[in-house]
Amino acid sequence: SLMRAAAAAGITAVAGYGMSETCPVLTLSRHDLEDVRPPETVRRWAGRPIPLVQIRLHDESGEDVSGVANGQGEIVVRAPWLTQSYPNSAQAGKALWSGGWLHTQDVATREPQGDIVICDRLKDVIKTGGEWVSSAEIEDLALRDPDIAEAAVVGAPDARWGERPVLFAVARPGCTPSLQTLKDRMSPMVTAGQLSRWAAPDRLILIEALPRTSVGKIDKKLLRLRLGEDVLDSRSAS
Structure with a gap:
């Protein structure tokens, strides 16, 4: 509804994704000219990783389900500029980087073209x-x-x-x-x-x-x- 309101005002809204710990951008949506999917659908997704960002989707057991059709998992990321820990909370920092990936607590799926589609927060799924x-x-x-x-x-x-x-x-x-x-x-x-x-x-x-x-x-x-x-x-x- 927000994107439709923007379009009515002559604005092309493009979604992206990130968080404070990722400083902040990880992905941006992009609709290529050869893409047959509706632009209004693609542009509201979180999109594809920007350069130097690696993204996976991990299930409850920590398995990578990024390539599984309709597979849902927590977004985990790697990039050179990510937060390494939290002040005065070594345990929280350890949980943040469990398994060598930064855990976002966001659940998503991944389109065949690589687009990330946010589904929910891990605590709310x-x-x-x-x-x-x-x-x-x-x-x-x-x-x-x-x-x-x-x-x-x-x-x-x-x-x-x-x-x-x-x-x-x-x-x-x-x-x-x-x-x-x-x-x-x-x-x-x-x-x-x-x-x-x-x-x-x-x-x-x-x-x-x-x-x-x-x-x-x-x-x-x-x-x-x-x-x-x-x-x-x-x-x-x-």
Whole structure:
């Protein structure tokens, strides 16, 4: 939506990716003239590594899944200018460079042409049914619902599947969002193989406002606490 707004103002927006520890740029999106893919799709991805940057995607066991079709993994990087450690925290620095690669805590996939596509933060990805499901992807689908003003997805512990997605949503005035409507919208994408069959949320919790951090980001820690309280309340009631 941000790129469409920029285009309406005559601006060509191009995405990139990096973090404070990488000082900061690692990748930039690029749409080549011979590329048959839609420019608006390619330009919103994180893009390809800039010179001297090596990028891999590592799964939970540390295996490189960069070349695996639809393989999701944590982005790990090497470059000459990266942060080597943290002041007064040798342990955090050791974790940052586990296995000789800088760990970004971001989960992504890689297109055949080499483009990096960010999926989620490692702490927010939902591990369910033996797969990683992006909470951000479910949130994006939820926000296409005209009844939903804001959305956030967190993983709820599940004895059988490990975790299951739960959707917190802020309804637009006078509207009542439906979990079934969201599932119906996701169904064709699951059938087409564009979305994991594990991605449909199990629960929809309506909330007046999403909790946010001091910098305006959705505070999923508080949502997880709220989810835990709901579970305890339901157990007490039963």
